[in-house]
Amino acid sequence: MPEGFVPYTIFYALDIDTNNIVGQASVRHELNDYLNFRGGHIGYYVCPNQRKKGFGTEMLNEALRFCKELNLNKVLVTCDETNIGSNKIILNNYGILDSKDIDSDGVNFNRYWINI
Numbered sequence: 001m002p003e004g005f006v007p008y009t010i011f012y013a014l015d016i017d018t019n020n021i022v023g024q025a026s027v028r029h030e031l032n033d034y035l036n037f038r039g040g041h042i043g044y045y046v047c048p049n050q051r052k053k054g055f056g057t058e059m060l061n062e063a064l065r066f067c068k069e070l071n072l073n074k075v076l077v078t079c080d081e082t083n084i085g086s087n088k089i090i091l092n093n094y095g096i097l098d099s100k101d102i103d104s105d106g107v108n109f110n111r112y113w114i115n116i
Contacts, residue, residue, distance in 0.1 A: 006030050009066065013059045015050070022050040025063045029070055038103050040076035040111070041067060044089075056089040064093060068116045075116065081108040090114070 001007060007029040015022045023046040028035055035041070042063045046056045060077070067075050077095060079086035087110060095112035102108055 004032065004034075006032055006035065011059070011063065011066070013046075013055055013062075015055070022047050022053075022055050023059055025059045027063050027066050027070070031076065036076065037101070037111075038078055038109065040078045041072065042075060042077050044086075046085075051085060056085065057092045060089055060093045064114060064116055073116055075114050077112050077114060078109050079112075081110055 009027045009029070011025045011027070012021050013023040013025070014020070023044060025042060025044040028039070028041050028043075031039075031041065042060065044056060044059050044063065046059070064075065076098075077090050079090060081087075081100060090110075090112045093114055095114050098111045098113050100108065100110055
């Protein structure tokens with residue numbers, strides 16, 4: 001791995017009714033200093049026209065199942081404080097707010113831990 005990177009796996013979410021990709025999730029197998037503060041174990045993205053349909057909650061749930069296969073007992077997920085949808089997705093997956101912080105760009109964000 002290049003310096004500063006960690007092993008990760010990318011998943012794509014497929015809407016089986018339309019056969020279209022609706023989002024993606026990245027699972028980082030471990031955390032470095034930066035990811036332990038801001039990025040977390042899991043990052044996800046839902047296509048704008050597919051939001052508010054439950055895809056994000058299901059994508060995070062599936063990513064957590066994969067984390068369990070990696071023998072992770074607890075995972076960190078972060079999101080911007082103003083991203084109401086992402087905060088709800090994390091809470092729907094039993095995220096526990098750990099802290100509210102500000103990153104190096106001055107963006108307020110929330111740090112959640114999820115026990116698996």
